[in-house]
Amino acid sequence: MSLEPIAFWGLAAILLASALAVVLTKNLFHSVLYLALALVGTAGIFLTLDAEFLAAVQILLYAGGVVTIAVFAIVVTERLVGQRITQTSRHLGSALVAAGLLLVILLTFIGRVGWVPLYPFPSAAIADITRLIGLAVLSHWVLPFELLAVLFLAALLGAIYFARPDE
């Protein structure tokens, strides 16, 4: 049981460090690679929450899909080598103040969450979480699930329409 905090803090450190690298590094391509690391770290966080299925979805869709699309967009709009890929940031000071204020507000609210009653899963149900997700998606949430398919079709057609070559 003592392994769990070590895994959480290690993953949290990797996640936050790579997230900082995403927003601070000069090279946009490196930014995307750090984002991939952050997304895999999030999948690890899902594993510490006993959500193996979500970790798999996270790696398949995010680390597999989003990163690939982002790299393609960079290849199309920039040169991978050379100076053009370096990106500058602006308003660093005011952005730091705004983000810091938001963080203080969020942490204040989180500090008050202690009185929320918690009903953790019984230990027998933890191994069954993937099965529970499947049952929930295909019974109670089946209508949003089908709408998701429509959304994907619309997004597919939209992306093709936007990125089509000129006639």
Added chain:
Amino acid sequence: MGLQAYLTLAAVLFTIGLFGVVTRRNTIGILLGIELMLNAVNINLVAFARFQGNIAGMVFTIFTICITVAEVALGLAIVILIFRVRRTVIADHLDLLRG
């Protein structure tokens, strides 16, 4: 680990993402910051689902992940389209609607 640890991690991650969205000048960099913020939301949803014993949060997480992927695909398609028309992806240069 308690619920608070996960919420704090998600809050810090969300703030980092917000910082990236505000400071980046490249449109693709802004999209990457939005990704980080949505990721923090997913951590919150899964943590609440796990600690409240309610599977709905995890189902929501599947939906948000899928919708985010669709959003990124469309967003980057729009970025490519803007680049083709304006020859730039720097957000400050896209001032067509400025009066």
